[in-house]
Amino acid sequence: MNKETIIKISDLAKIDIKDDQIDDILTSLEKILNLVDEMNSVNTDNVTPMSHPLNLKQELRKDIVGASDERELFQKNNKHIDNGYYIVPKIID
Amino acid sequence: MWESVIGLEIHVQLNTKSKIFSPASTNFGAPQNTQACAIDLGMPGVLPVLNEEAVIMAIKFGIAVGSEILDNSIFARKNYFYPDLPKGYQISQYEIPIVSGGAMEIIINGKSKIINLTRAHLEEDAGKSIHDLYPNESAIDLNRAGTPLIEIVSEPEMENAEEAVQYLKNIHSLVQYLGISDGNMQEGSFRCDANISLKKKGSTKLGTRAEIKNINSFKYVESAINHEIERQAVILDRGDSVVQETRLYDPSKDETRSMRSKVEANDYRYFPDPDLLPVSISQELIEEIKSNMPELPSAKKTRFINQYGLSEYDTIILVSDRELSEYFENILKDSDLNPKMTANWIITEVLALAKKNYLSVKDYPVSSEDLKYLLSNVANETISSKQAKDVFERMWDNKENPRDIIENEGMKQISDVGELNKIVDNIIKNNYKSVEEYQSGKDKLLGFFVGQVMKETQGQGNPKIINQLLKEKLKK
Incomplete structure (x- = not known):
């Protein structure tokens, strides 16, 4: 874990971190990672990785259309709309 | 000196009535954003619930290609920061997909080849970004967001564009037979990404690959792959190395160009989606689907x-x-x-x-x-x-x-030999010059005579009889 990693992670997570915060964050994250390392020392060879804390199965939905058009409601609080579209800064590759 | 190695990722829109995690309609062509509900918009507090039909369709595909259907497959969040999926992630499958393995046979010039599948997983489609409506902004239509997809991933076992197109066509035909997708390529129901790399002839070590995104016609797949192979060969020939990246095929210019640089795959930071539980698939369900396969x-x-x-x-x-x-x-x-x-x-x-x-x-x-x-x-x-x-x-x-x-119109074929005889005699009489030429060896003129008789009968003469009569009568 170093400064560059912190900057990369914050970029990926879209979190704005000031330069003078980096050292503090680095120290805290290292503490957390040390704890993770400690957990990693437990032998889990015969343990199935857990994908969900609830020991339940996914309920399935019948394939029925049940949503009505609520565009107006959703767009009421949005300033950046036009002709039913959501308008965003130009994103093009 | 280079051999190309191609793998395809095919995205197939499943033709369910409602979306994969929401009850919004999947109909194509509705006015923008009228089929995007709170779940598709990623509003706070909503809960995605999996569509049973999408699961059944994925299983159907898996059975058809001889895959293993995995019990307890897991949905994962794939981080994706574009406004066409407002949640900031796409719900997909990562560690445990619903369909694992399988194979598709292709036949080229009578020779059979097996292309192995890595997996097929369920995921949601993104919405549409429209870039040409406004000069400085993009317009977002989320009607497509949340439409169920299966992504079918092949092993990198195709050697050229011809094999890739044949494989793609076979999968396209299969999903239509199964009735799980309309396969409409113009409307984007069936599209593919091609992973292409070159390796030294005879080498087993794969080269660095480039991924060409979102190709939506068989013809484009062929030209995109051929162009990419040529582009990489030029780079390698001059001693440089290929950069791992995502490229876009531009049909109007018939070339591929770099899109966003695809950094390490772990930038997607997949993790199990806490909103969705593992999917249990019983053996009875698999058997039931098997017994109803078309x-x-x-x-x-x-x-x-x-x-x-x-x-x-x-x-x-x-x-x-x-x-x-x-x-x-x-x-x-x-x-x-x-x-x-x-x-x-x-x-x-x-x-x-x-x-x-x-x-x-x-x-x-x-x-x-x-x-x-x-x-x-x-x-x-x-x-x-x-x-x-x-x-x-x-x-x-x-x-x-x-x-x-x-x-x-009293349309009927004239097969009456007597009637045709008269017409044939007439034609021969009136074209004595051509008759001489024919008899001196210009066999091709037979077609001319047939044409004349046909004209005379207004296309109703029986060509078999006309041919016979002419050949007999034109003999010296």
């Missing part, structure tokens, strides 16, 4: 060859499209039409007009019933095949009824 292309191909005595070539054309194969069989149903003649008609006449007008079978202006009527009239020699072609064009272009044309 006839698949490979089985139908074998049946057509055995049952109708068609050539492999004709069979592949007819069977490649489920609806076309049904059109063919509907014509033969309860009739004694010759299957080979019927197949020829479909392949030469019907498909020629269909291709010209870009029509798929369900939009054909001529029903299988009407074509059956027309072909029966050819078979019993009421009309000549030349006449039938004219009638067919009128049926196709003006939706005219073949009964009206044939009966009302």
